[in-house]
Amino acid sequence: MTDGPFAVSNINVTASSAAANRPAQTSIHLEGSAKETLEMGRNRLVIAAVLFFFCFVVLAGRLVGLAISGIGEDPVAAAEPEALPVAVEQPGSRSEIYDRNGVLLATTLDTYSLHADPTKIIDAEQAVRQLRTVLSDLGEATALAKLSSQRNFVWLKRHLTPGQQQQINNLGIPGLFFKKEEKRFYPLGQLAAHVIGYTDIDNNGIAGVEKSFDGQLSGKEGTTRKPLQLALDVRVQHALRDELTRFMSAFRAIGGAGMVMDIKTGEVIAMSSLPDFDPNRPKDFPKDNKFNKTTLGVYEMGSTFKTFTTAMALEFRSVSLRDGYDATNPIRIAGFRIRDDHPKKRWLSVPEIFMYSSNIGTAKMAEAIGPKRHKAFLRKLGLLDKPVIELPEVGAPILPPRWNRLETMTISYGHGLSVSPLQLSAAIGAIVNEGNYVNPTLLRRETGSEIEQKRVIREQVSTVVRRLMRLVVEKGTGKKAAAEGYLVGGKTGTAEKAVNGRYKRDALITSFVSAFPMHEPRYVVLAMLDEPKGNSSTFGFRGAGWTTAPIVSRLVSRIAPILGIAPVDEESPSIQKALHIPIYSREKKHETF
Template identity: 40%
Template sequence: MARPLFKLAFERSPARIRLTALVLVGLFAAIAVRLVMFGFNPAEPRAASRGQAQTLRPDIVDRNGVLLAKDLKAFSVYAEPRRVVDVDEAAEGLAGMFEDLDLNDLRRKLTSGSGFAWIKRSIPPSTADRVWSLGLAGIHLRPEPIRIYPNGAAAAHILGAVDIDNKGLSGIEKWIDATLGTGSGELSRGQAPVQRDDRAVRLSIELRIQHLYAEHLRRAVETYGAVAAAGLVLDVTNGEVLALVSLPDFDPNDPGLALHPDRINRIHVGRYEMGSIYKALTTALALDTELFTLRSTFDVSRPLTIGSASIDDFRGKKRVLTLSESFIYSSNIAMGRMALTIGAPRLRAFLKTLGQFDRIRTELTESSAPIVPSRWSNVTTATVAFGHGIAVTPLQAAMAVAALVNGGDLITPTFIAGRGIDERLRAEAVISPATAKAMRDLMRLNVEAGSARRASLDPIRIGGKTGTSEKVVGGTYSKEKVMTFFVGVAPIDAPRFLFLTILDEPRGRPETFGFRTSGWNAAPVTRQVMGESLPLLGVHPWTATAQ
């Protein structure tokens, strides 16, 4: 057989050369496949050297499943300065795409010689495609979800916010990280089960009521010239919070605004002397001890004098009042006399049982401890009886009033829908059934003939208690600045919902005859809110009649 005249060089190569050639062919084939994949998915980023892409946070929805917070797909631009080939091209290209980037600052980052530098965080996929199309060596994309809140400021103080790395900073967002773990469907050991719809955290909030309460409070701030306002709707049967508004508020899509000191959560963090709201607590204790009855009388014709201190009524009746009249006319003198008869030890013990001496713990980690008197003189005992000398969060006060009308169960509030009350039941039978009924009757009488007449919502039978307190300015009580409160309960014959309205520094108006007390502002505002909210909650005139 004749030999070929020529041989290919490959055929004459040693075996190791053949192996090297095969490896190179495989390598080029892999590169080709990868390039094809990039062609079909140009925005697919290279994994960042600082870790893998973040997992998604669960959605947050209201009690009806309406979306409150969600993660959307986004990307962040980062550089590996050591791998940037043309610094000027990269800096000019990126600066031209993102107007908020400084060209000189970009050059400094890209010439730093470091292995990693952020360029731009949280950009949409369409913008990421444009960055990718620039084809800049050493410039990469990292998938990073962005948290969005489609309802803006609605329920912001409950939802909280996340940081640039999508970690919870406050509110329910922070609770999710601590309890569920970001993107996790499992609960941490020791945590109570949470109802979720397809990984969504379902809050107790009713978004429609949240919106309308906020709108009425904004109008009230303008109408009465107040500097701030707040509102709460609480289910007294299970402690679920259906609405919490605190104005001024903030948009969690721009969480930096939340740091402003006037944007605190006034319901959960603010501490205030609740004024005559505390008269409901004092009256309940007076009746429960059986030291007094509804027909007990008090001479309020003259101020109550304790040493050098003198306690008087605001526009008092200057006559003998029954206990019922003392409640509906909001007599400081009568409440002071009740408290002195009951005694400081029993008053302190009752307030502690009602959770007024301890920081309230809910899913929101932002809370404040109450300011409680360090020593209890007779003057302290008398003034605490009508809500002066002790400062609590409005949520604490609402929790206590809820116990007075729901039959005596003290339940820690919750912002999670469907959460059982066993773990949140702080005390049972804090007052007797007879006292609870008497308190419901007194609150109803107060709306019919007392300081809360402007909250009347007939034919729906509601009950309520007004409260006005002077603000402490520079260590002394101001005669010019007050806070007003109103607690409304509906339906009062079978209590279900508690509404609490707060106005900070309201002013007297011609239509209020110059008065700035709660009965002239907080009470009518609450009436408007209840009138629109109760039908949404299933409370109608035909379901709210006397039992």
């Protein structure tokens, strides 16, 4: 092995003689069973080698595959980047509700509920003592009983605020746990409770727009989840609720309702019904508070209906402004007596009938039209059908069983037909909006979107009725509704409440329906009080002119700047001319010497 050439030659020899040697090697012939055994062994080896080879190939392939694609346990992580922008738009499991200016009305928050495993609590008494430093309303005895029990799960407090959760976490008591839950939260509380409605414990809408738009808000039943924007303006809503509350307590009324509506678009800017409730804890309020007087309640609206009767008479050209009726004596018909609340005992012209709210004159006006046309006219104004609005709580009007001469005469001044304040507002809106009826809506309309209109009266009649309504506030029964600069026009309505089929003389529903600014009306304002009582400031009177007209006055002064209505000089010649109306009175002027 020391000399290389030998080795080389040796190899060479081997290489050159390989061919010669091989036959010599293979010349060992094995025969019989020995050969078979060898063959079998070789075959087995080959099979095993192939098997192992495949296994390793598979393993290697899997290894490469895993290294490239990951372990495959995180398909979510790969899909999430696409889902993220959607998640940004729609946090929470139920969408928000906004007002027309984007003020948050309802949202869904994650809250944490505190539960405990009593078997893991070391010192129950100390734990309760510590907990009570954060949760002062936690009952000591019940909490102690819960924490000392033998169960391994007890609820301690549902829906903690984030602050409380942090504080409890900081206490570091072992055995306490938090569970994430969702809760619907209404930051504005009672403000628009009846419109927004509320949800049950599982976040299903059960009242208000929460119910009517449940699909859109929750994304159930294949609808895409989307926030809701209402037509409400919380500033106006607050002004309305504030004034209603103020006058309700001043006149010790048992309830109140009001709404502000844009007559051009039909958007309901504010809608309130009192007493109301807090949608954050609807269970704490009696059922009566949840009754929406504005849409669900139907009332005999009283003299506000004279607006429709007058408009109808003018529309059918049954009377002109110069004409009038004798209102000296009450009408006796079918055992009823129709008399005036503010009797003038003389012939009254049409403007006078309206401005002094004469029942006799209005009844005669309607009688001249006849029941059939009267009914058709009111139907056109949407007063005889259930109104359509995005709320589940909508009341159908109560029509008289028969509609004959007597009914036409009583309905002409608002008795015998019960409608909701919503219907009344929409109908008045149609009368002053150049005779175009626009269906009220709770949803915000985009500016410039097409609005469905329905003509109910001629434009000229609308102009005349506007002036008549302005006359009522200027010189008639609604003087207290005047809001300087905003040209309020309206009509008072005082009706006795029907209880068990009889009119209760001492229980009134007073309402005032108005529009402003009267030279080009934009908003309808309605205020209604349930059973107001007179006080010293009204000299004991409790009619609409004394109790509800001042609400409108204050309300309009408050909301007009918010709604962008510029005040005008009421004495200016152009305004005077635009709202001038001849009265054609035949009152005898007493000469004084």
